[in-house]
Amino acid sequence: MPAKKLPDTDEGRIKALEQIIALEENMNGKNTISVRDIQDVKNLLLSYERLTVGAKQTLEDEIAAEKNCFPLFQKAQLYISHFIQVLYLTVIRQEMKVENLACYGLEYSDDFTLPDLSTQKAVIEWGERVINGEAERTGQGGSPIYNPSITKVKVHYDLFKEADYSLKIYCQNTNRSRESMEDLYDKIDSLIWSAWTKAEFTYGTLPPKEREKKYNEYGIQFYD
Numbered sequence: 001m002p003a004k005k006l007p008d009t010d011e012g013r014i015k016a017l018e019q020i021i022a023l024e025e026n027m028n029g030k031n032t033i034s035v036r037d038i039q040d041v042k043n044l045l046l047s048y049e050r051l052t053v054g055a056k057q058t059l060e061d062e063i064a065a066e067k068n069c070f071p072l073f074q075k076a077q078l079y080i081s082h083f084i085q086v087l088y089l090t091v092i093r094q095e096m097k098v099e100n101l102a103c104y105g106l107e108y109s110d111d112f113t114l115p116d117l118s119t120q121k122a123v124i125e126w127g128e129r130v131i132n133g134e135a136e137r138t139g140q141g142g143s144p145i146y147n148p149s150i151t152k153v154k155v156h157y158d159l160f161k162e163a164d165y166s167l168k169i170y171c172q173n174t175n176r177s178r179e180s181m182e183d184l185y186d187k188i189d190s191l192i193w194s195a196w197t198k199a200e201f202t203y204g205t206l207p208p209k210e211r212e213k214k215y216n217e218y219g220i221q222f223y224d
Contacts, residue, residue: 002222004196006189010052010181013188017045019219020195032198041191048184055177062170069120069163076160077117079153080127086145087130088112100142104133120164127157196220 007013024038033041087104090096091112098108105126106115117123134150144150196218203214 002224004193004200005221005223006192007221010048013185013192014045014048014052016192016219017041017048017188019217020192021045023217032202033195037191037195041195044184044188044191048181048188051177051181051184055174055181058170058173058177062167062174065163065167065170069160069167072156072160072163073120073123076127076156077123079148079156080123080130081114081117083130083145083148083150083153084114084126086147090145096142100137103137105129106133120160123157124161124164127153127161131157 007016020033021038021041024033024041084104084106087096087101087106091098091101091108101108115122115126117126131150131154134145138144199214199218199220203211205211206214
């Protein structure tokens with residue numbers, strides 16, 4: 001007898017559990033598995049179906065949040081980069097002392113290299129630096145930077161930061177749903193395997209065609 005092949009998808013597991021329940025509920029007392037086992041299968045199926053629906057929804061929410069976050073990330077990235085470029089130009093034109101770059105966490109260099117803003121984390125860090133730096137410098141009597149003003153930079157920074165925070169929450173929800181699903185896999189696989197094994201034991205001595213029919217009714221799969 002070839003080895004049994006357990007389902008490896010959510011749809012496959014649900015179908016296998018449903019087949020087992022449907023068959024056992026119509027056995028008129030001649031059940032292959034115990035009444036307690038049947039109830040365990042039913043309870044597990046209900047939990048699994050709820051988690052499957054929930055996991056699908058949390059994933060859809062995460063995808064939607066990611067789509068919403070990306071253009072806000074790009075906009076914040078653009079404004080922060082532009083603000084830093086204007087800062088450098090102000091230093092080059094000698095309208096601001098080079099020492100004031102330290103307020104923003106920037107260091108002087110001959111080529112005025114821009115910081116790497118390619119990641120969401122970097123944009124959040126540098127956004128906070130330039131916002132705090134501008135407040136510190138103007139608080140010491142320096143003239144505000146315009147085009148873009150720090151107010152406009154902050155608007156786009158705050159929008160992105162809020163969207164990024166929401167995305168992280170959705171990602172956490174997705175991970176929790178996935179972990180809950182994975183916690184059930186061993187229980188589900190064990191129940192399916194047990195039911196299939198008992199069906200094999202019960203119907204294994206039938207003639208080949210009848211045996212194959214019974215195995216198909218239970219949804220038993222075998223490796224080729």
